[in-house]
Amino acid sequence: MRPITLQRLLLQCGILALVLFAVVVVALKLGAVPVSLYGLGRDLLSVLLRQTSQLSSDYGMIVIEIRLPRILLAIVVGASLSVAGTSFQALLRNPLADPYVLGVSMGAALGAILALIAEPHLALPAWLAALFTPLGAFLGAAATIAAVYLLGRREGQIDSATLLLAGIISSSFLSAIIMFLLTTLTGRDFRGMAFWLMGDLSSSLQSSLRWVLVIGFLVATGAIYTTAADLNLLLAGEKEAMHLGVDVRRVRLVVYIAASILTGLAVSVSGAIGYVGLLVPHVMRLLFGSDHRILLPTAAFGGAIAVVIADTLARTVVAPSELPVGAMTALVGAPLFIYLLRRRMA
Amino acid sequence: MSSPAQSWSAWPNLGDAPRAGSDVRLSVEQVSYAYSANPSQAPLFTLEANSFQSRPGEIVAILGPNASGKSTLLKLIAGALAPLSGRVLLDGFVTHTLAPRARAQRIAMVQQETPLLFPARAWEFVLQGRHPYGRSLRFENEDDVLIARNALAQVGADHLSDRWMNEISGGERQRVVLARALCQQPLLLLLDEPTLHLDIGAQVDLLATLRRLAAENRYTVVVVTHELNLAAEYADQVVLLQKGKSLRVGSPASVYQRDLLEEVFHARLTVEQGSNGRPRVNLLPTS
Numbered sequence: 001m002r003p004i005t006l007q008r009l010l011l012q013c014g015i016l017a018l019v020l021f022a023v024v025v026v027a028l029k030l031g032a033v034p035v036s037l038y039g040l041g042r043d044l045l046s047v048l049l050r051q052t053s054q055l056s057s058d059y060g061m062i063v064i065e066i067r068l069p070r071i072l073l074a075i076v077v078g079a080s081l082s083v084a085g086t087s088f089q090a091l092l093r094n095p096l097a098d099p100y101v102l103g104v105s106m107g108a109a110l111g112a113i114l115a116l117i118a119e120p121h122l123a124l125p126a127w128l129a130a131l132f133t134p135l136g137a138f139l140g141a142a143a144t145i146a147a148v149y150l151l152g153r154r155e156g157q158i159d160s161a162t163l164l165l166a167g168i169i170s171s172s173f174l175s176a177i178i179m180f181l182l183t184t185l186t187g188r189d190f191r192g193m194a195f196w197l198m199g200d201l202s203s204s205l206q207s208s209l210r211w212v213l214v215i216g217f218l219v220a221t222g223a224i225y226t227t228a229a230d231l232n233l234l235l236a237g238e239k240e241a242m243h244l245g246v247d248v249r250r251v252r253l254v255v256y257i258a259a260s261i262l263t264g265l266a267v268s269v270s271g272a273i274g275y276v277g278l279l280v281p282h283v284m285r286l287l288f289g290s291d292h293r294i295l296l297p298t299a300a301f302g303g304a305i306a307v308v309i310a311d312t313l314a315r316t317v318v319a320p321s322e323l324p325v326g327a328m329t330a331l332v333g334a335p336l337f338i339y340l341l342r343r344r345m346a
Numbered sequence: 347m348s349s350p351a352q353s354w355s356a357w358p359n360l361g362d363a364p365r366a367g368s369d370v371r372l373s374v375e376q377v378s379y380a381y382s383a384n385p386s387q388a389p390l391f392t393l394e395a396n397s398f399q400s401r402p403g404e405i406v407a408i409l410g411p412n413a414s415g416k417s418t419l420l421k422l423i424a425g426a427l428a429p430l431s432g433r434v435l436l437d438g439f440v441t442h443t444l445a446p447r448a449r450a451q452r453i454a455m456v457q458q459e460t461p462l463l464f465p466a467r468a469w470e471f472v473l474q475g476r477h478p479y480g481r482s483l484r485f486e487n488e489d490d491v492l493i494a495r496n497a498l499a500q501v502g503a504d505h506l507s508d509r510w511m512n513e514i515s516g517g518e519r520q521r522v523v524l525a526r527a528l529c530q531q532p533l534l535l536l537l538d539e540p541t542l543h544l545d546i547g548a549q550v551d552l553l554a555t556l557r558r559l560a561a562e563n564r565y566t567v568v569v570v571t572h573e574l575n576l577a578a579e580y581a582d583q584v585v586l587l588q589k590g591k592s593l594r595v596g597s598p599a600s601v602y603q604r605d606l607l608e609e610v611f612h613a614r615l616t617v618e619q620g621s622n623g624r625p626r627v628n629l630l631p632t633s
Contacts, residue, residue, distance in 0.1 A: 001469040001473075001494065001495065001507055002469075003469075003473060003485065003486040003490070003491055004485050004486070005485055006485055009485075093463060095463055095464070229477060229480060229484070230477075232474065233474055233477060235462070235463050235464065236462065236474070239426070239457060240457060242426065242446060243424065243426070243450060243453070243454070243455040243457070244450050244474060244475065244477045244478060244530070245446045245447040245449065245450030245451070245478030246446060246477070247445075247446045247447075248446075285464060290464035290465070290466070291470070293485065
């Protein structure tokens with residue numbers, strides 16, 4: 001008997017944090033413009049010491065002003081998607097659930113686009129304007145997951161295959177609506193939008209949106225983490241969980257809202273990056289076990305690592321041109337999804 | 347039989363629930379229920395008023411054919427359903443108004459299992475029984491581990507501790523599930539057809555274990571079962587249901603009457619007294 005301890009959790013998270021750090025350093029170095037590790041270290045140090053005006057070279061500016069914010073964005077987006085995926089898998093009792101596969105990402109994208117269209121017509125105060133797109137994405141995500149949940153039920157029970165099918169159909173329906181909106185929208189950068197839909201981390205964010213993203217991530221992930229022990233039992237079935245003292249309704253509501261927030265935030269800043277929420281939790285379960293008290297934090301780190309790597313590949317393999325990061329994750333994710341699906345059906 | 351004080355000494359951290367002596371612990375008072383697809387329509391199934399009482403250390407068997415309301419009655423006792431009328435009292439508390447955690451500290455339910463989505467080891471599964479005692483962000487401590495070890499030992503499953511749940515036999519799994527229920531340190535242990543899918547040896551084993559646990563830990567045990575002879579052998583009280591009606595409540599000897607059982611179960615049978623004073627049912631072939 002080897003129950004989970006806080007020490008074990010901290011050790012595992014520490015190891016993953018080191019891996020993440022190493023990946024970030026490599027990601028800062030790689031790119032269309034080569035940078036030496038030495039120069040990189042000196043530049044990072046000068047930024048930390050708040051002497052940003054004394055960067056050693058022009059390259060330093062590229063690294064600090066362009067690559068670093070993008071990597072930080074990849075970290076938060078990856079962690080959000082991975083925690084959202086872990087939560088959806090527990091909530092729906094389906095190991096193949098993921099914001100992208102369930103159509104939730106497309107719902108969030110549609111919500112974000114509707115918010116973008118509506119915003120100029122509404123005289124919104126500045127603080128609300130910054131929140132408006134993520135809010136639209138959150139509502140889109142929440143509505144989609146509710147619809148998919150209702151469509152995925154058969155005789156009062158969630159049916160695994162029906163649920164996935166409902167998600168895939170919703171996803172294609174929603175992307176059709178998005179395409180319709182995008183083509184009828186004049187004056188918008190259609191190619192940029194299409195790129196964003198595939199999952200793209202290259203757009204720079206307003207600083208207010210950065211704070212919304214970081215705070216939203218911390219609050220939503222924290223809220224889900226308070227239900228970590230309950231989620232372990234919920235996986236055994238709602239009735240069993242109830243008899244073991246889980247307030248099933250409360251847990252479901254908290255996780256549903258928080259996972260929708262995470263998906264909405266990630267999609268509103270980076271589009272629909274698929275499969276991160278599906279694959280990372282699976283890998284973390286293989287490495288660290290399926291207890292959510294360990295799985296949720298390790299999945300957050302794992303998602304961050306995965307998306308930083310995927311984005312680095314996306315901007316280097318065809319440099320100086322770029323791929324959408326969602327294309328990278330789909331290239332790896334889709335075959336693995338098929339593999340998991342077939343193993344499950346067998 | 348060991349005295350309660352002796353057996354309890356092996357259990358640290360008894361919790362706040364009072365352990366009564368020989369008083370009535372479970373009191374089912376005129377409890378009824380109605381299932382309906384839609385509130386405006388007539389109910390699809392009605393469970394008529396049911397009453398019985400049970401003391402610590404007693405085993406109550408709920409018997410009846412399919413769709414007689416056995417599981418519904420068990421859910422009402424567990425507090426998982428709110429009764430249409432009447433109430434279920436456990437040491438003076440109305441079970442369905444207890445908060446989920448408080449209820450899980452008093453009532454443990456062993457259900458027909460749902461498959462696990464991700465593999466778990468037996469000890470991980472048993473430790474889940476400590477959930478009602480933990481705060482949401484707490485990790486299990488040494489007391490929890492000790493309680494889980496004791497629970498596994500009490501059901502004779504210590505050797506299964508490190509095995510995967512999906513790789514052990516049905517009878518072994520039932521023991522682990524029972525150990526998880528013991529980890530909740532309940533006053534009331536409820537079992538919904540626990541002998542289903544078990545071979546005959548494992549069935550007798552399970553009931554004998556329940557008998558011993560009820561005596562040692564002073565649980566009140568309520569078990570829903572189809573096994574007439576197992577119930578006759580191990581139960582102190584039998585509740586016989588048919589189509590939502592409670593036909594008889596009493597000792598197996600008083601409930602097991604040939605005419606009654608033949609009518610309820612639609613089968614030809616004989617009832618004889620065993621040497622231990624408990625009735626025994628023999629099914630007769632239909633010619």
